[in-house]
Amino acid sequence: MHAPAPPPPVLTADGAYAARLTHAGGSWYPERWTLDSPEPYAVPLPGHQPEEPGTEVLPMADGRVLVHRRAAGRHLFALLYPTGPGTGEVALGGVECAGAELTLLPPAPRGGRAYALAAGDRSTAVWLVAGGSFGPEHLAEVPGRCSGGVWLDRTNRMLALDRELDGVTKTVAVDLERGGEVTPLLQIAAGSDDRLLLADADSGLLLIRSDAPGEPRLGWGVLGSTHPVRFPECLRLPGHRATPFAVQPGQVLTPEACAVALRLDAAAPAAGSRPALCAWRPADRRVHPLTAPEGWLAGVGHWTPEGVLRLPCATPAVPCGVARIEVPDPGAPGPAGAGRAEPNSLAVDGDPRPTDGPGGRGGAPRTTRPVPLQQAPLGGRTTGR
DSSP states (O other): OOOOOOOOOEEOTTSSEEEEEEEETTEEEEEEEEOSSSSOEEEEOOOSSOBOTTOEEEEOTTSOEEEEEEETTEEEEEEEEEETTEEEEEEEEEEOOTTOEEEEOOOOSSTTOEEEEEEOSSEEEEEEEESSSSSOEEEEEEESEEEEEEEOSSSSOEEEEEEEETTEEEEEEEETTTTSEEEEOOOSSTTOOEEEEEEOTTTOEEEEEESTTSSOEEEEEETTOSSOEEEOGGGOOTTEEEEEEEEOOOOTTOGGGOOEEEEEEESSOOTTOOOEEEEEOTTSSSOEEEOOOTTBOTTOOEEOTTSEEEEEEOOSSOSSEEEEEEOOOOSSOSSTTTTOOOTTOEEETTOOSOOSSOTTTOSOOOOOOOOOGGGSOOSSOOOOO
């Protein structure tokens, strides 16, 4: 019997480290990857006993690895680090959340802290589980059942969550420095399910999945803009599901120039097939297919500000490697402001005007306009979009 495939690694926000749970010799153990060195390398971090297959791991900015274990109804957290031939461990304490599902949030921009989400039937708790003063700290309680988790700024303050209320999912912004104050973020149509997949703090670019156009579609917008969310036709790929997994940073005030890496999964994959890889920019009208490197850990990667896509890979010959792909720039972005986002409007297939009513929904959307994020406490975010 073959050993189960390890889950994909998780990258720090700056792409310097990765961590994953791996399997060898009949046991599961965490592994840290150092990706920003001239020769990437992996360090095994086995503990005193094998990990359970469901153990979560998260890389920290200082090279340590956070582990989330479940034991006797409690959620326990610890930091692992290499100590010569062995593994050091710092226990951080635990959380009890009966009836709630607790999972780690994506790595925070300031990687010295780590956060978790405990989703219950009626409310969802946000916990600081590493980097606090006295073990895990309860930060916020958000009404409704929340999932996802996308950071909207670089200070670990504004967190976007996909919240389900009354059978409809909308993305909200949660201010972790104001007791979990909730601000509506995505409300494209009254009855649509609107989820935030990725965000870039430099440009304000948002990658969204919504069924407001009549079926689930991939779209884009800009934080705090007064222009409609766009659903480009080139991202509508019959027989495939496109999932963005990395956005090029550093494109301040030019969201149309940001390169986005997409994973393409076939709706009916053939035996032995692998997800495809492509790149796209909002300024462009087509998707650029890329050749996925051998051993690419599908759906994992990091853009540099210069537009180089770095993809972690693992093969029998090179168990820890990074492939670098330079994606051509299609040219200068389109007219300033073209296709930028307003949270409660919609534009489909390149039409820059808000629609009178999303296909399949019937009638014009009637929603309260969410507060644009430039008016929310984003800590000095540039306005004037």
